[in-house]
Amino acid sequence: MQLRFGIRTKLLLSILAILLLSYSTLLYSTMKTLSDASRTEIEKSLEANLKYARAVFQDRTEIVRYSLLQPLNSGNVQKHIAARERAWCADRIKRWQGVLPFLELMVLVDPQKNVIAGRLDTRNPVKELAAIADQAMARKKVVVSTEIVPASLVEGSRAFRPLQGELLMVTMAVPVIDRQGNILGCMLTGDVLNDDGSMAEAMRKVFGRDVEIAVTQRAQKISTSFAGDLSTAPPLTGAILEILERGEQFHGEVELAGQRYETVIDPLLNSRGELVGSISVSVSTGRYNKMRNTNLANILVSASLGIIASVLLALVASRHLTGPMRQLARGVARIQEGDLSQRVEERYHDEVGLLAGSFNKMAGALQERDRIITLKTQDLQELNEQLEKKVTERTRALTMEMGRLEAVLTSMAEGVVVTDADNRVILFNPAAQQMFELVPYRVVGQTMEHVCDIGGFTPLAGRIEEVRETGASGLKEEIVVKGKRLTVHLSSLLDEAGAFAGAVLSIRDVTVEQEVDRMKTDFISTVSHELKTPLTSMKGSLQLLLNRGKWLTDTERQLLTVCFNNTERLIRLIGEILDISGIESGGMAFNFNPVRIGEATAYAVEEIRSYAMGHGITIVNTVGDHLPMVLGDRDRLIQVITNLLSNAVKFSPEGKVVMVSAEHEGNYVTLSVSDRGKVIKWVDREKLFKKFQQIETANRQKVSGTGLGLAICKEIVERHHGRIFYTAAKEFGNTFSFTVPIIEEEHAKGNDTHC
Template sequence: MRLRMNIRNKLLFSILLVLLVSYAILAVTTFKSVNYALEAQVSKNLEENLRYAQSQLFARADLITYSLSQPTTAPPVQKYIRTSNRPWLTDAVQRWRKTIPFVEVLSLVDPQKRVLTRLGSGTSDRLAGLEYAMEQAFRTRNTVVSTELVSREFLEQEGGVAITPSTLKENEAMVMVVAMPVIAPDGTLLGGVLAGDIINNDPNLPFQVQEVFGKEVEVTITQRGHRIASSVAEEIPIPVSIDAAIMERLERRIPYRGEAKIGNSFYETVFAPIANLRGEVIGSLSVALSNDYFTRIKRDNMRNIMASGAIGVFLSFGLAYLMARRLTRPLTDLTRGVEQIEAGELDQRVVVTSADEFGMLADSFNRMASTLYERERTITRKTQDLQRLNEELERRVAERTVALRMEMGMLEAILTSMAEGIVVTDRDNHVTLFNPSAQKLFDLVPHRVMHQPIEQVCDLGGFCMLLEHIHAVRAGEGPTPREEELRVKGRKLKVSLSPLIDEAGAFAGVVMSIRDVTMEEEVDRMKTEFISTVSHELKTPLTSMKGSLQFILSKGKWLTKTERELLSICQRNTDRLIRLINDILDISTIEAGGMQFAFGQVSIGELVVYACEEIKGFAQGRNISIVSDVATDLPAVWGDHDRLIQVLTNLLSNAVKFSPSGKTVLVSALRKGNYVTVSVADVGRAIQWSDRDKLFKKFQQLGSSDPRERSGTGLGLAICKEIVERHHGRIFYESGAAGGNVFSFAIPVYEETLHEQ
């Protein structure tokens, strides 16, 4: 049985459906707006809480700085620091501790960072764990504040309180360090004060934040992923020890903002890394807001929205019922007219005299035919519009095709006009491009090489020695791009090989760029010969000038002070020019293969002693100490005694020249396989990455603000490189593990049986 409903009920239900849909949309949009507002408030609260927590973390450092800045500037304190009056300074440190009782580490040091007095009972005179902080304070002449990790042994030696193992994490503690230089009124550095506050012993910071922002805030301080202060219960793990992605961002010093799980609950969190003075991340500071709090707010808002909607729907239902009864009275006349049309009287029209919606319905029924006609016209117009858009698309495709053809033509013109030869192979190792420069270099015509295997082309062009490198590039072995040199038909060529990668990242072929450097090599040879000739011509008159100046200075007792000083300057400059010419002649002789080497059995220890004695006077003039750490049981090497001393002396001279006054240059040697490696290490400023490629090239000097450091020929390291390579060894540079520079060279070990044969 088919259920029939009258117009009034249908109208009533339709109105109710519209109301329900409207209220549902309103509820959804309102709920989304509330969620957006809550998320914005969460982000704002997290940032405010984090800033406050960070200020609380560094508040005590500011208090320590303020508390120590006044007594360290007092004349009596500076007087006793200058005279190293340890009893008086020990009593002063105890008094300062009463002013800042939360400080666990408090030490006074002299300008050499030797401890004058400390709170703890340690006997060492060094700041074993925090010398770097004090060194930074001395260098900048300003107070340095940082967060550092120190060992338990350091705290027991430096600190004034006992350290329990429960407060340590992996036998370390996080300390807020304040390093303050003590500077006299005349600017003299008298010493320094090192103070520290152990964060592991102070879990109150999170609760101070909660007093301001409420108990919904959860604050945590971690040390290498271990909680040391937190408002979260101890049995609940913190997010840092769970989510590796958070730790990875913090280790790159990038703050984290997002959702994290703490225990069985989810929190909106923000993590800030805590780094030490060297920039290493040693922990984190995090602030979290529980999602339960915001869930309650959302639930309350949703309940209010639903209550308001229910009341509105109930009132609308009553109003719709009354309006439906009134509007359905004219339906009888409208139904009768429709039945006539249904009976076959198609020329009939529905006539309703009322001017309300039913009259409009009758008019709509009568206009239905014309509406169908209008709809057909609309469909035709849309079809025409689609056809026009299709024609526009075809026109744009044609224009883009022309542009691509122009680009291809431009690329082809560039490759054709290039002076360098370009050869490209596909993934099957067949030649797909062989430009005119490559054809000229290898004397090949295009039809003999295009789409041919590269092995066949190599046979025709005479560069088969390149096949091994092509196969290495195809296999992904070695560096890319790789540079190779080969000689073909009396010409020296430099070849750069690079893999060709398609859009999917797969290997698609090899690109080879070939350049003829025969003329460049000839120009270099001519330049070297010219420099050598000029140097020979200059050396004789300069030697005569030097002898004349020496004779005048030794015999000219009648010279005035000014005249003698000017002649001395001339003699020094003459010596410098002679050294420059000797270096140029040495490098020219080595490159030309004319330098003779007297190879024999050489003792490394003896080389180091001779070189240190030769450079001793120069080192003493710059207040530099040279220390030898060469073992006596090292095997002898096979080389030229004088030339190896020249290499070692040059390296020692550079180390002394670029080391700060009062520092030490270390010479060491050890055996590595069939080689003995000699190293010269200094503590000067490390060479920048951009300058390291220039180290062993001729006439290359590194930039420096001190003109004395730029003096020299720029040939010393180049000569060392040539001498070491003639010994079948190698010379190289490394940065020091603790700063500075290390230059090393390796020489083959003397094998008696081999040389006897």
């Protein structure tokens, strides 16, 4: 039995359904907005608190840097250090420790890393800090890193809680350099982070119980802004450590003291790029959840009250509406029976009254129906006559348009060939006749395979068949026929149903253009050779003036420095032009031998590491020695890796990590360099491997270059029978990769003895 509802019931059900849908949508959108707002606030709080925690370490480091640089650059201090006056140096270190009481380690060593003065036994060298001391003295600049050291290194300074006999220490190495640039020694300082009460107390006062700031040594907490026993704190999981070891931040949710906290963990790397610890910031989500629940309760209460009030109003409105509708239904029934004189009362001044007036007008309009149909038939005949006239005019216009198109095709310098669905030629312009050396009557109506055979264009037959099978467009083919170098563009024609209807071939003779391009390349190479010698002489002269010209004023020295820098830039530009010209012309020799890709990568990373540290970038090399040997020119492969690393450092934000990785794929080894810079736009990706092309960036004034680096990399990789390509990340990051073919194991072993 089918249920039948009246207007009143339908109206009530409709209003109730609309209210339920509206309030459900409102509830969902409000909860989503609140959740998104809470998430945004939590992320902002995490970012701000992490910056503050980082600032605590950086402020101490800057205090130590500026407190020690000035006295160590003093001539009097350097004189006593050069003389190895241990008693005087020990007294001076004692004074400096009074100024910097938070330092647990302050040791002065000579260039051989023997202790001159400090809190250590002067008979033993500082073995644990030898690496950072070597870096500082080699670079002649201050080096700061976070290191894990034995607890015995600072024994007796104050009580610490070491982990397995080790401590996490912010270490600074300050080289002592005299006015002649000679290394007199190195000052080593250390600030232990284990159980740092002053830092924990300061952060506890700032953030309270809603935020925890913690420092870990490897996976275990060693300092926190929460009061409690650190030995019971759970260590970081393996999944978190795996993310931190890649130099990336971890974002997630953890439970602290029975509450849920959103957490961000930032890795701490030592001077060798290894993970030694982390800084974590945790924000409580309880306050945000409470606010969300309160808003949800308020919405549910207001929704219930609104539904009740709306149902009551709908009952009153439906009673007022259904009476006139019943009267109108009776009038429609009488019209159906043939009583066209039937009328209804128009006593309402609302939509129902308008409907009654429309009903009365409809009854009178039925009498005019036959007359209107006759008039419309006459109008339709007139429209048909006008349509025939327009079709005739349009046909004449199309004929004229076809004549213009034929004139354009006839006058074109490029050859144009058009085929139908059966691959038979239907159009063959004069330029194509000259290139194929065929007359139209021997071509039109013939299959394209037959035309290619008699015209000497056999290589095109396979590409045309590919277009027929796949329906592809935009294919390009370069062929040499009868001494001419031709560029052929192939596109498919589709009918209204999207099926293959033919193909279009555009043929262009580029013989003269390529000859002009070759002459231009030879001219640039010749000019570059002629310019390189005088520029080298100018560089040497400017360098001599800058090194020995003590009489120069600041302005003159600045101008000479600008000249020297621009001369170096021109020499680099000329060198790159000569490299790419030599590769293109085949004049550059490649010495192919078995190469270990891991060794080549390590050499390139060490070569670029100081440049990366100057930009605040950390390079992480994950290329191992397990990869098979490749066949290539070792120096040229190092040049490719160095160019890719240099580009990654240039376009990476300060403080980010550049990853170098490699993997064995089939007969090739694929090496990739990944950065965390802004993703390259689609419109710029076609220019990546072209000569003299540079990508527009927001800080273009800070990035200099010739636009030849990637072009040189492409030529070198292709000479190794590999390929180079670009891959973009979803949000941030770019990856440049290239492949190099491997060699057979027996061949590699046989040649390895000669390497």
